[in-house]
Amino acid sequence: MTEAVQVLSAGSMRHAFPAIIEAYTEATGIAVSLSLGPAGLLRERIEVGERFDLFASANMEHPRRLAATGVTEEAICFTRNRLCVITRADLGMTTENFLDVLSDSSVKIGTSTPGDDPSGDYAFEVFDRIETRHPGMGTTLKARARQLVGGRNSPPTPPGKGGGYLITDGEADLMMSYYSNARLLEPDPAFRVVDIPAEFSPKVEYGLGPRKGAPNEARRLQDFVLSKGGQEILRRAGFLPVSSLSPAARRDHRQVNR
Incomplete structure (x- = not known):
């Protein structure tokens, strides 16, 4: 049996991520374990070795820092807030x-x-x-x-x-x-x-980063978050979907974070 995908997520996602996980599990049959908390403290937990597969931060700085040290893959902006x-x-x-x-x-x-x-x-x-x-x-x-x-x-x-x-x-x-x-x-x-x-008013962008070596199920969850269905769940939870960015801006996000 496949182990549950372990997600560490910013606490402000508490009204969105449970619905995303429910929809993802219903579509794939893959279980997900969710832990919520302040993103800076979650990053510290990751840096001292806590197990995770996917990190969702309320800013881009924390997942970029983890990517720079080789803990995660590239940070991707997956939604915005204000x-x-x-x-x-x-x-x-x-x-x-x-x-x-x-x-x-x-x-x-x-x-x-x-x-x-x-x-x-x-x-x-x-x-x-x-x-x-x-x-x-x-x-x-x-x-x-x-x-x-x-x-x-x-x-x-x-x-x-x-x-x-x-x-x-x-x-x-x-x-x-x-x-x-x-x-x-x-x-x-x-x-x-x-x-x-x-x-x-500051620009509020959320970053998502899979652990290097994370199972394919974690990447599938990331793809689901970025999909039309995942972005609609985020919109209903009061977030601004990243899909509302222009195609050029979306490419810029990916290029900057590589």
């Missing part, structure tokens, strides 16, 4: 007053943990972009940001708590978040999901 802000509805934040609200020293800003979790890296990239246009502001925002989740020492999410619990519990007035997660709170009148102004 960073946004979840706020208390009564905070009054909009895309237009984004900087005004952020610069209010009384507002508690929550992020994930840079280094351990790409979501935190993307949030700090927003602050770096702000710093470029408004010297001093981005540095101050970094200092004020509360790194509340995604770190090696972050407390686990309490059982039964929804995605906005850090806001409802008063730990933050707003959280920098992937849209694929934030969209689930859009129907809740207690929250508002706010787009980050384009000039401060």
Whole structure:
């Protein structure tokens, strides 16, 4: 009997990868084992020898690093996301007053943990972009940001708590978040999901890398993720399918990652 394909995946894929695996297993009969976590910490686990067949990261940096050291094959961009802000509805934040609200020293800003979790890296990239246009502001925002989740020492999410619990519990007035997660709170009148102004918004690309020497079943799973069916599952989960890139851009992704 073929062993299950072992996937280590960024936690933000938790609403997409189970559906992808279900469809893949139904189509092929091949079992898949899924472990979710912050991509930076998953990369560290791989580097110290944890067994895996396929690594799905919320950025391109981690799988590229593994490819550069010969642990994985080339990193392929398999989907995109975008960073946004979840706020208390009564905070009054909009895309237009984004900087005004952020610069209010009384507002508690929550992020994930840079280094351990790409979501935190993307949030700090927003602050770096702000710093470029408004010297001093981005540095101050970094200092004020509360790194509340995604770190090696972050407390686990309490059982039964929804995605906005850090806001409802008063730990933050707003959280920098992937849209694929934030969209689930859009129907809740207690929250508002706010787009980050384009000039401060980072490019959020997810990378996929099979282990060198991984079984063919892992490569078949990678191909399924990139297939029309896999990309449709990602779209329904709030991601932007890589198939929406132009053919030339898709070739560029592959050439850059070789």
